[in-house]
Amino acid sequence: MKNRMELFENAPVWKAYFTISLPVVFSMVVTLVYNMVDTFFVAGTQNASLVAGVSQCTPLFMLMLALGDIFGLGGSSLISRLFGQKDDETARNVSGFCFYAAIVCGLIVTVLMFAFQGPVLRVLGATSDTLKYASQYYFWIALGAPLIILSLTPSNIIRTEGLAMQSMIASVAGSILNIVLDPIFIFTLGMGAGGAALATVLGYVLSDVLLVCYILRKSRHLTVSIRHARVARKFVTSVFVIGIPASLTNLMQSYNIMVLNRHLISYGPKAVAAMGITMKVNMIIMMILVGFAFGAQPLIGYAYGAGNRSRLRAVIRFDLLVEVGFSAVASVVVIVLAPQLIGMFMNDASVVSYGTGMLRWFTLTTPFCGIVLVLTTCFIAMGKAVPSFVLSISRQGVIFTIVILITAACFGYDGIICAQPVADFLTAVVGIFMYSAARKSDQTLRRED
Incomplete structure (x- = not known):
C-alpha cells in the first residue's frame, strides 16, 4: 500500500506519469516492431496464397484483442477508482472476476470458432487458393483464443498497482519469443501459416505465465484466485459498460x-x-x-x-x-x-x-x-x-x-x-x-x- 500511495498520491505528477506510461509506450513500440517482423517472415515464404490466407484471419485476431480489452480496460478503470476510494477488498474481487471472465470468454470463442469454421472462413474471404493456409492459421488461433484474450486482463490491471514495468516485461518477452519461433516453425519445421499462428499463441502463453507470476509475487491487492472472483452485479455492469466502449477502438x-x-x-x-x-x-x-x-x-x-x-x-x-x-x-x-x-x-x-x-x-x-x-x-x-x-x-x-x-x-x-x-x-x-x-x-x- 505504501508504495502505491507514494506513486499515485504523493509523487510529482511528471514522475508518476512517466513511471506508469513509459513502459506502456515501450510495449507499444515493441508490438509494432513485432508486427513488422512477423509480416516479414510470413512474406518470406514467397507464397502469395499463404500471405493472403494469414491476412484473411487478421480480423479474428483483432476481435480477440477487442474482447480482451473489455476485461482489461473495463476492469482496470474500475479497480483504479476503487483503489482511490481505499476499497482494496472489492478491487481484489474485481481483479479475480476479470481474470476468470476473460478465460471463460476465450473458451466460448474457441468453441464457436471450431463449430463454425467453414462459414467464418467464407465470410473472411477465403477462396480455393487461400483456404488451406487460412485453415492452418485459423486452427491455432482458435485453440489459443483463451490465452490471447486473457493476456489483456492482467497486463492492464497490474498497472493499477504501479506495476507498469512488469506489464511491459511480460509483453516484450512474449513478442521476442514469437519473433524467435516464427522462422523456426515457418521455415525449419515447414509449418507455414500454422507455424506463424503457433508462434503467436506460444508468445501469449509466456506473457500470461509471467503476468500471473507478477500478480502472485509482486501484487498486494490483486488476485488470480477463483475464491475472490465473485463481485456484486453493479461492479460486473461497471466493467462491461466501460470495457465494451473501450474495446471498440480495435474494431473501428x-x-x-x-x-x-x-x-x-x-x-x-x-x-x-x-x-x-x-x-x-x-x-x-x-x-x-x-x-x-x-x-x-x-x-x-x-x-x-x-x-x-x-x-x-x-x-x-x-x-x-x-x-x-x-x-x-x-x-x-x-x-x-x-x-x-x-x-x-x-x-x-x-x-x-x-x-x-x-x-x-x-x-x-x-x-x-x-x-x-x-x-x-x-x-x-x-x-x-x-x-x-x-x-x-x-x-x-x-x-x-x-x-x-x-x-x-x-x-x-x-x-x-x-x-x-x-x-x-x-x-x-x-x-x-x-x-x-x-x-x-x-x-x-x-x-x-
Missing part, C-alpha cells in the same frame, strides 16, 4: 482501413498501396500516443476515485501537454520527411507521390488525435460510459464515415485522403464539448471555489 481501426481501401480502389492498386504504407508510418506516432494516454489512465482513475481534484486536473493537464507536444513535433518531422519515409517502404514514383500527400494530410491533425486519446482515457478512467462510447466509435467510425461520404462525393480523391484529418478535428471538438459538460455535472471535475 479495422473498419476504418476497410472503408478507405474501398474508396481508393477505383484509383488503382498504387493508391491503395500508398495508403497502406501511410497507415504504417502514421501508426508509429499513434502507438506512442496511445501508450502515453492509456499509461496515464490508472493515475486519472485513482485521483478521480479519491476525489482529489487538484491532482486529477494536474494529471490531465500534463497528459495533454505530452500528447499534443509530442504529436506536434512528430508531425513537423513527418511532414518534412514524408517522401523519404514512403520511399523506404516502396521505391515507386507513383506510390511515393500518392503516399507523400496522404501522409502529410494524416499527420497534420495528429495533435487533435492526442486530445481525443486523452479525453477518451479520461472518460474510461472515470467510469463515464456514454462519452467514452461516443469517442470510441467516432474518430474512425461514425464521424469518419459521414465525413468521407461527403468529402469523397464533393472532392473525389482529395476528399478521400482528407476525410480522416477532418474527422480527427471534429472528434476533438465533440470530445472537448462532452468534457466541458461533464465538468458542469460532476462535482469531482468542477473547479474549486
Whole structure:
C-alpha cells in the first residue's frame, strides 16, 4: 500500500506519469516492431496464397484483442477508482472476476470458432487458393483464443498497482519469443501459416505465465484466485459498460482501413498501396500516443476515485501537454520527411507521390488525435460510459464515415485522403464539448471555489 500511495498520491505528477506510461509506450513500440517482423517472415515464404490466407484471419485476431480489452480496460478503470476510494477488498474481487471472465470468454470463442469454421472462413474471404493456409492459421488461433484474450486482463490491471514495468516485461518477452519461433516453425519445421499462428499463441502463453507470476509475487491487492472472483452485479455492469466502449477502438481501426481501401480502389492498386504504407508510418506516432494516454489512465482513475481534484486536473493537464507536444513535433518531422519515409517502404514514383500527400494530410491533425486519446482515457478512467462510447466509435467510425461520404462525393480523391484529418478535428471538438459538460455535472471535475 505504501508504495502505491507514494506513486499515485504523493509523487510529482511528471514522475508518476512517466513511471506508469513509459513502459506502456515501450510495449507499444515493441508490438509494432513485432508486427513488422512477423509480416516479414510470413512474406518470406514467397507464397502469395499463404500471405493472403494469414491476412484473411487478421480480423479474428483483432476481435480477440477487442474482447480482451473489455476485461482489461473495463476492469482496470474500475479497480483504479476503487483503489482511490481505499476499497482494496472489492478491487481484489474485481481483479479475480476479470481474470476468470476473460478465460471463460476465450473458451466460448474457441468453441464457436471450431463449430463454425467453414462459414467464418467464407465470410473472411477465403477462396480455393487461400483456404488451406487460412485453415492452418485459423486452427491455432482458435485453440489459443483463451490465452490471447486473457493476456489483456492482467497486463492492464497490474498497472493499477504501479506495476507498469512488469506489464511491459511480460509483453516484450512474449513478442521476442514469437519473433524467435516464427522462422523456426515457418521455415525449419515447414509449418507455414500454422507455424506463424503457433508462434503467436506460444508468445501469449509466456506473457500470461509471467503476468500471473507478477500478480502472485509482486501484487498486494490483486488476485488470480477463483475464491475472490465473485463481485456484486453493479461492479460486473461497471466493467462491461466501460470495457465494451473501450474495446471498440480495435474494431473501428479495422473498419476504418476497410472503408478507405474501398474508396481508393477505383484509383488503382498504387493508391491503395500508398495508403497502406501511410497507415504504417502514421501508426508509429499513434502507438506512442496511445501508450502515453492509456499509461496515464490508472493515475486519472485513482485521483478521480479519491476525489482529489487538484491532482486529477494536474494529471490531465500534463497528459495533454505530452500528447499534443509530442504529436506536434512528430508531425513537423513527418511532414518534412514524408517522401523519404514512403520511399523506404516502396521505391515507386507513383506510390511515393500518392503516399507523400496522404501522409502529410494524416499527420497534420495528429495533435487533435492526442486530445481525443486523452479525453477518451479520461472518460474510461472515470467510469463515464456514454462519452467514452461516443469517442470510441467516432474518430474512425461514425464521424469518419459521414465525413468521407461527403468529402469523397464533393472532392473525389482529395476528399478521400482528407476525410480522416477532418474527422480527427471534429472528434476533438465533440470530445472537448462532452468534457466541458461533464465538468458542469460532476462535482469531482468542477473547479474549486
